[in-house]
Structure formats: C-alpha cells, structure tokens
Amino acid sequence: MLQYLLTFVVLGQPATPPAAGADKPAAEQSQPAEKAAAGDKKPEAAGNPCDKNAPRPANKPKKTLPPVGPRTDIGAGTYWMPVANSDMAEHVDGLFLAILAISIFCFVGITIAVVYFAWKYRHREGHQAPESDAHNDALEITWTIIPSIVCVIIFLLGWKGFVDLNTPPKHAYEITVVAEKWKWSYKYPNGWVDENLHVPVGEPVRLVMRSKDVLHSFWVPSFRVKQDVIPNRYTKIWFEAKTPGVYRQYCAEYCGDRHSFMKSLVVVHPPGGFKRYMEEAEQALLDMPPVELGEYLYAARGCNQCHSTDGTTKTGPSWKGIFGETHQTSAGAVKVDENYIRESILDPTAKVRAGFNPVMPTFKGQLKDEQIDGLITYIKCLK
C-alpha cells in the first residue's frame, strides 16, 4: 500500500507498467485480429465464380499485410504526459506545465497560510483574537488584478495553440475516418479500408471524420489531438507525427456498451514505409475473389446509392436478375451482357435504359480492369 502511494506522489518517477515486456498489439483486449482483405482459404481449382468462399487457384496465395508492431508509447512519456509526438504536443505540454507550476505555487502558498494561521492563532488560554481590520481594499484589488492578468495570459496561449490545432496546412494527406458503434475504420485515398491508422512520419495528415450512429471522439494522447465524431457531419483534425512508432488511439466520447474497447493503433511509418504499405494494401484489395471485389466496390464506390440489389427501382435500374435480360435503351434494344455493363460503367450515357435519366457519372480512369470484372461477376451472380 505504502509503495503504491510513494510511487506516484513522492518519488515522481514514471510508474513502470506492471506487465513488463512487449505489449502485443492484439493481445489482451479483444483487439480484432489483424484482418487482411480476404479470409484465408485452401488453394484449389476455381469453382463456381459466384461462390464467395470458393477455393482460390493454387498459384495465387492470399496476400496478407505485415502485422502492426507492438505499442511504443507505453511509459515513454514524462510523469504527467504521454510521449509528445508532434510539435503541437510540445506547446500543449509547455502550457500544461506552466499552469501546473502556477497551481502548485498557489496551492502550497494557501496551504502554508491556512496551516500556519490555524496553528499560530489557535484557541488557547489567554489568547484573544488580536485587533485586525475587516477589509483592506488595496489588498482586495491586488488579488483581483494579479489572477486576472495570469488568466488572460493563459487564455491567449491556449487560444494560439488551439488555432494552430485547427488550421491544417494545405498539402495535408487526407484520410477519411468512419466511426461506428465500437469500431474505427480508416479509408485511405486508394480505397483501402483498415482498422488502424497508418500515417507517414514528418508529413501533415488530415482526418475527415464522420460517424454512422452515435457520437464518438477520436483521441490520440501522444499527438494531443481530440475531436468528436458526429453523425451527419464532417469534423476535421490534423497532426504531423515526429517519430515513427505505434501509438494508442482511444474513443473519448461515451458511445455505449463497448465504448472502452473501441480503440485502435496509430502506426507512424518511417520515411518510405508508408508508401510500401499502401502499395501492399492496393494489391490486397485486388486480390479478393471477383464476386467479393464486386460486392465491395458496389458499397465502397457508391453504386448502392442509385442501383439497388433487391429489385426496387431507385435513380438507376436495379441489378437484381438483370444479367442476360434485354431492355430498351436510348440506342435500341440491348442484351445486358459483360460488354454492355463495361460500356455503361465507362461511358454511361451511351445506351441509357428507357425511363431513366442520363445522370450516371463516368468511372473511366477510376476503376481498374480487375475491379470492372469484379463488378460484372457480382452483377452476374445477383439472381
């Protein structure tokens, strides 16, 4: 018991964590195992294309991404603060310690005054309360002015830091963060979605965040950034990591049962490491079986906004059972086959189906061939 009290109050050295040794990233909390894009499967000849977990052809082993390293921010910070991994973090620490110094000075001063007065003027035989005036305006004015000045200074420093915190540089690298009940997902510009945030070192990164259901809050203690994530609204933060490593990220706004498990890791890659990781992610993306890739793109690329898969007509025709049918289009009757779908993706206004408007945007240059094949297979399988 005494040892506990001493460690944090008196000795003042950072309390070493009880569980020594590397803290495995996916160890004790039920951190979801590092999920590569596709589940692992037994190698076998390609079966029916519509079967999502059809055995993979032998020659193409499933590409898995390198696992995330252990956390490097445990016990690395000062006594009060976790490790400061961005220059803004330095400002925050500086102001924090300044206010801490002022507070300790005031608190110790008041404590000494109270204890001393309580002892010196304690009630005892023959002790009368000596004469003293009931008010002293000069004293009152001084101890109003001085705290006001200190407060104004602290406010200004705090505000300056806050402005820096909220004005990202123009060339920041952008990642979309989607928070939903008890899971973070990070969408990178190349379409790859990951459970952990991968950022390059030394480059400003900007997060555009939104929530799918309730309020969450993106908090990385090492970068001293925190911002609530609100449904139906984009909220934005930015930071620039200074040292490579793996840092813990938390959800700070209460969001339900597994609020305390809704955390992920921020992996700061050394120079060049981030680019390599993104390329591997790109490959992993294309490595799924075509029908799963098609389904993934149907959601990720927003086809679900205009095309439904359950028969209801939305802005565009439904894909359910459409493959093989012939329909009237602006350029005569057309059988819906591979090249009609490929053409409609790349040049939507060529053959517009009757009764629908030519409002589909073109995806030329945005979808690779494997992705278009994936979509075609997916549409083919929608019976």
Add this chain to the structure above:
Amino acid sequence: MATAATTIDSSGAPPEPSYLTVKRGFRNWIVTLDHKRIGVMYLIGITTSFLLGGVFALLVRTELFFPGSQIVNEAQYNQLFTLHGAIMVFLVIIPGLPAALGNFSLPIVLGAPDVAFPRLNLFSFYLWCTGAALMLLSLIVNAADTGWTFYTPYSTTTGTAVVPAVAGAFVLGFSSIFTGLNFIVTIHKFKPKGMGWFQMPLNLWGIYSTALLQVLATPVLGITLLLLLVERIGRIGIFDPALGGDPVLFQHFFWFYSHPAVYIMILPAMAVMSDLITTFSHKHIFGYRFIAYSSVGLAALSFLVWGHHMFVSGQSKLASMVFSALTFTVAIPSAIKVFNWVATLYKADITLKTPMLYALSFILLFTIGGLTGIFLGALNVDVHLHDSYFVVAHFHYVMMGSALIAFLGALHYWWPKMFGRMFNERVGQVCAVLVFIGFNTTFLPQFVMGARGMARRYFDYDPEFTRFHQVSTIGAFLMGITLVVSFGNLIYSLFRGRRAPRNPWGGTTLEWQAPSPPPLYNFYAHEQPVLYPIYDYSDLYYDEKEGGWLRRADAKPEDEAYEP
C-alpha cells in the same frame, strides 16, 4: 424522532415543545408546513440517496481495480456510473445544501416564523420524492446507461430505461425551481428590521444567488429533458441527425443549464463556509462586501460559460474562443473568495472543532478544484484533457471535495440546533481528517492518469493505468467507510448525545439565539431575537455550565460575567 428535547433555561420545562415533538406521528410529518420539518425530511431523503450513490461509486471503483471484467460486465458498468452520476447530481448535491440545510436555516437566520410560501415548500418536497421514485423506477426496470448527461443520439436510441430517469430529472428540476423561488421571496420580504442587504449573514448571500440560479437556469433543463423525452418516444427529429436535427444543439441546451447547476452546487457551500470560518475563527469576516459581490457575480457569470464543456464536441472555433475567454472571468470571483477566507484566519482565535476541520479541508480541496479548472479552461490543453480522468478528478474535487464536504461541515454545524443533541467531537474530528485523506488518495492519482491518456467512462483500460486505479479504489473505500462512520456518529448522538446549548459554537447569527431544537415558530413568543451587529464576537463569552456561548449583555447580576 422520539427525542425529548428540552432547552436548558431558567424555568426548567420549555414554554413550547420543539418542532420535533409538537405534533407526533408519521401523518403529521407528511403534511407539515413547517420549514424545519421539511428540511429534516429532505435531509433524510438526501442522505439515503447519498449512501445509495456512494454504493454505486464503490461498485464502479471495485470494477476498475484490475483491467478486464471483475464484478460486472460492460453494460452493467455503464448503468452503474450513470446511476452514480444521476443520483449524486440530481438527487443529492443540487437539493442538498439549498433544500435540506437551507430550508432549515434560512427562516431562523432571518428571525422569521417560516418561508414565504410554506405549501409551495411542501409541494417542492413532494416533487423531490416523485423525482426520486422515478429514478428508482428506472433503476429497477433497466437502469439508463447514457451517463448523467443523456447525450443524444445515444440517449434516444439505447434500449435501457432512459424515459423514467429523464422524467425523474425533469420533475426534480421543478422541485429545485420552486425552492429557489421560495427562498428569493423569503429573503426579499422577511428580513427583520435593521437587517439591510449588507447586514445579512453571508450564508444568505450564497443562498440568494443560488436561488437566482435555480429559478433562472433550471427551466432550460426542464425543456431540454422534455424535448429529449418527446424525441425518444415520438421521434420528432429535433436532435436526430437522420431527420435534420442536430446533436450538438442538445449539448448547448443541456450545458446552458448544467453549468449554472454546478454553481447551484458550489455557491451554497461557499456561503455556509464563510459563516463557519468566521464563527470558528471567532473574528469578523475579512472583505464582507467582496465575498457578497463575488457570490452574485459568480451567479451572473455562470450563465456565460457553458461552452467550455464542448470545446472538442463539434463546437465551432469562434464559439470555443469566446467561451474560453469567458471561462477565465469565472475563475476570478472564486479566487477572491478563497483569499478572503484565508485572510479571515489571519489574527483569529481558531478552534478546530469538526465543522472547522471540514471548512479548512473545503478551502484546500476547493483550491485544487478551482486551479485544475484553469487547465481545462485553456483551449489547447483542454483538447488533450477533455473527457479524460483529469476532468473526472476536477469535477469530483469541486463537487465532492467542496460542495459535499461543505454539506458535511454545515450538517455538523447545525446538528445541535436541528436536533438539540451534541455529537461526539473526537469521532467527528477524526472522521473529518480521514475523509480529507481518503478523498485525496482517491482523486489525486486520477489527475495523473487522465493527463496520461486514461479516457473517461471506461469499463476496461490499458494495463499501464492499473496502479493508479488501484490507489484510487483504496482511497474510495477509505472515504466510503469514514463517511458511514461520520453519519453513524451523528445518528448515535440523537439517542446518546449531550443536550445541546443554544449557542454551542459561538455564532453571532440569529439562529443561535433560538432554543435548540427551536419551537414551531423558531422563537418563543417572549424571546424575540435581538439583532446584534453582524460577525461581532466581542460580546460573547464561553460559559462552562451552559456548555455554550452566552452574551455579556444577557448576563444576570449574579453571573460573574455581569458588567453594568
């Protein structure tokens, strides 16, 4: 309350029975219009709610002793901390000082027979009971798990019993409004002759500014919770983002009330402490006007600063800047009060009785609470510290460390007057010191833990915080046991306590001229209170036989203290 209360005065038997014994029976207590009985009923309700809330706190702390699940799973843990928060805020600490002790002391300190509207006072107590019943209903059915802040859209989509909890808080809001309204009219219209605004004890200044806050801020809580109820049941879409609503708007509505609410909690505490410190320093208060003006100033400024709860919750940069600047203006009156209290201790004649020990620990804990508020007021530091354990420690220092310790101090201060019995001084003093130690053991580590990255309302935490949680849990149990012992000491005094004199502590305010416990209309017909200059202790002397303080002016010729 079967205490045969007598007051020690010349004629032996008291001319009138005390308010406790004038009409016996449960029925008489339920329909009483007497502010003292209503105060005692509030006190019983509030102390039981406090012990219930404390049990939830200890359950939360036991759960957090090790990472991972110990005694409850995550859903139950969320229900536990929500109930701990809701019960402590709405049931204990907002009505605590104003309704329980304020109801008892206000009319006597004014020398008035009762508050302005006795039936409205009883109606407020019934509202409090209905609110408490609704909260218990939510507890029994499927306790709400939204946190005491009920943030949407979680509170409108979760499956737990949020409606009874919100309805309970809605009803408790009106109990608070009518109490505040009652007190403002009483202070305006029932001041005795010779007691102008600046001859009033500082306790009344605190109660007056609290009452202003209760009347002008609580209705916004009422409408906010009403909107939340209608949103949750009727899906009207005012806070629902899918229907065009705005969850941040709910936070504006909620915090517009809830920041004045934290001043409803602290202002009566400061008020009582001013009286306590001057009584036990046996010396006039230092800077009466500055303390009075800072009370009213705090009440006014508390309406301007609610945005500092929302720096990172989607509030715009401009609004955050404005609120941060205004938040620092609120720090100044609090600092003035603390400096004036310490100045009162200078050249005093201090007796360290139990209430004074609570008062001194109040000064120290409130100083820490106030100073840590400065950390959270600075914008970029708050971005890191918001929703972390630093905030948990800050508001526990201000709410529990200041408001609740002041409640205990005031309870010990007025206990002889309320029940005519003296509690055991030694036990009281030891409990006061142990509560101070236990409190600091519980919440000092949380400051460090919070700054290091421990988020708030977490059921499970990363292993590097284990040591801090363990120390905090030990402190929590120490404090819990000490509080139970101190309440036990008070209750024990009801049956075995020494008879209380009229003025056990040597106070100069009017309540110490009333017999303890006072009769139904506070003063005997032939003994109307005499208004002496405020906080003037020169005329008081301690009389061994009486066991309390007497005034030389009242001394009979045969007493040795008699001076022509």
Add this chain to the structure above:
Amino acid sequence: MSSAAHDEGAHAGHGHAESPFIQHHFDDGAHQFESGKLGIWLFLGQEVLFFSALFVAYIIYRHNHPEIFEYAHRYLDVRLGAINTGVLILSSLSAAWAVRAAQLNQRRALIFCLAVTLLCAFGFLGIKYVEYAAKIHHHTLFGKRFAPHEAPDGTEIEQPDGNPGKDAKGQPTAKEPLNTVGGVKAQPIEGSKGPPPGTAPVVPGDPSASKEEPASAQAGVGVLPAIEAQKAAGAKIDTESSARPPPNTGMFFTIYFLMTGLHGLHVLAGVFVFIWLLWRAAKGHFGPKYYGPIDFAALYWHLVDLIWIFLFPLLYLIA
C-alpha cells in the same frame, strides 16, 4: 407547474384580523400580496426561460434551412392564427379588467370578466383543435410522419413509393422529366444559404468531400449540371409547382407542434386556474383587501398571451 402558480398566491387558511385568507406568518394583507407578487414574477421569469429553448431551436433551424420554413409555413392558415391572436388579446383585456373589478369590490363585474376570459380560452383551444385536426388529416406531422399528399397550394405530391402524383382534379400531373428523378430534391429558391438540400454539400476548399467520398457526392455532382442546364434554359424552378417538398420538412412541424403544443398546455393550465378562481369569486372570497389570486392568475395569463404574440408572427407570417 401551474397548480403551484396559484399555490403561492392564495393561501386559504385560518383567519387574521383583516381577511380570512391572510396566512399567519405574514404581517398583513399587503405583505402577503407583495410576497405573492414577487413570487409570480419569478415564476413568469422562469416560464420565459422555459420557452426560450424552443425559440432557440426555431431560430437556429430557420436560419440554417430557410427553404423548409418558407415551404412548410404555407400549410398553416393565417386567418385562424389571426383570430386566435384576437381571442387571446380579448382574454387578456378581460383578465386585466377582472383585477380592476376585484380591486374595486365589483363582484358581478369580476365574475363576468372571469367568465369572458374562460370563454376566450376555450375559444382559443377550439381553434387550435381545428388547426391540429387539419394537420393530422393532411399528414403534415413532425419528423418522419411528414408525408402530405398535396403541396400547400393543392397540387399533388409524388409519393415516395414512386406512383406519379395526381393534381387536384385526379389526372396524373404532366411533369417535366426533371421532377421524376427520384433521389434529387427540388432546387430551393435562389438566395437561400446552406447547402442545396438532398445533395452532399461540396464543401469549398475541402477536397475530401468530393475526392474521397464516393457515391452520393459524385452522384450529387453528376445531377447538379443537369439542373443547371435546365435553369440555363430559362425554366424557373421554384418549389411551389415542383413535386417534392424540401428534405426534412418535418422539422418545421416538429417546432410548430412543440411551440403551439406547449403553449396550448399552458392555456389549458390557465383554464383550470380560472375555473377555480370563478368558483371562489362566486363565493365572494375576493375584495379590495384580498385579490392576490386574481392578480397573479391574470399576470400568468398575460404571459401566456405574450408568448402567443411572439409565436403568431414567427410561425404564421413567414414571408
């Protein structure tokens, strides 16, 4: 709440020299009256703040989405609103007159004025019932329940389940092709701030919204040129004739029902208070020495009228 309002005013209780209704702890009738007056004024201050949150919601949602308010307020009947305002002002007059009558000890005038106030209150609630019934009939309710069959000016609205709307006379209304486009909402009238409804806003200088967010942003971008083309061709697209109301129009009716509903509840509470006062006036309780309850109930009633004076232009008279 209101039961407490009259509670602090009148304290029937054991007698005192002056009037049977002076409480023992008051010095005299004037002291009780003054205390009651301050109490009711504090209660009115509290009521103002109770309604303030609704005014905040109104102003914020109107400032950010003016097209909803301009479109939806035409469902309200200004004539009924004006009549209601007149009724409440008349009841305010009769309430004030009742106070005068009580002060001058004119018992019959007092009873008459209280009766008039009550009649006006019932009239107000009756008109409110008519308005609410019309709203329920037209399905213009709050939140998701806002699914009216016809636009404010009577033309049919295409239902979300896709069947083309019919105009007042039942024939399928011939619509420009643009209106049948499902997901696209009508282009609001020019000059309205805020993002065009129905399309994810392309935040200026915020590349993420368009580049990274697939789907709706791109779909939205794809649609806008079509509308621009239509507008360039000179066709005036305004909301009246277009088929579909702006998105989330239910928000206007959320605020409408909240404000008028809460106000209506306060009118109802006032009705109970006035019935109780009418009964006591008939028994001759009030006179120049003791008329507190009448005065305080009248003050409460004036506040209810005051709130309606602000509600009427805000909800009904949006040009």
Add this chain to the structure above:
Amino acid sequence: MSDPTHESGYDDHTHSDMGHVASKRVLLGTWGTLMVLTIVTVTASRVDFGASELNLLIAMVIAVIKATLVCLFFMHLKYDKLFHSVVFVSAILLATLFVSFALMDSNQYQTDVYWQQKDYQPTSDVDKSYPVLQPY
C-alpha cells in the same frame, strides 16, 4: 441585482389598497392598440419587403411593441416595484444570450453538416439502421 427594501420588508402602499387600479381608459386603449397592431402585422406580412429578413424584422418589432404594451399596462409593470421588471427583463436577457450564443455557434459549423447520409436509407423508408423503437 438586489433592491434594498425598507426594514419592514414591505413598502407602505400609497394607493387605496395594495396594488394600482388600472383605469378603464387605459385598459381599453391598450386593447385597441393591440388589436390594431395585430392587423398591421398580418397585412405587413403579405407585402414583400425584398429580403426575407426585413419581413422578420418588422414582424418582430411589432411583436415587441405589443409585448411591451401588455407588460406595462396589463401587467402593471409601469406602476409596480422596479425589482419585478428587473426579474422579467433579466429572464429575457438570458434568453437572448442563450439564442445568440447558440446561433453564433450553429451558424459556424453548418457548412460541415450534410443530410444525404449514405448509410441511412432516404428518410421516406423505414430507418433500418435504428433499432426497433424501444417502449421506453
């Protein structure tokens, strides 16, 4: 904020009884003006004053005039103790403070708000993303 009352806690009343008696002329006059102003505000709303804010401003000015009339004459604030006006006006000031701060903030972040939430079905169908409506 505080109004130093006399010692006895209530002031001596100069009128025949406790409160001020409003004359018939004042009552009817106020009532007439209120009715006229109502008609004015209704007709003013039909005239298009260009920007929609102007209409709102005019309607609000008329409403404030009507409100002050009701306060001063019907509610006797003109002849009453000052503290009652202080209470009422401070309540209104707090309400305006609440409105202005909330509007200042909400106006700032509106550009980030979007309604076409991809994951919600369009508002017309049932929101599958919400759990079934709980009884309480």
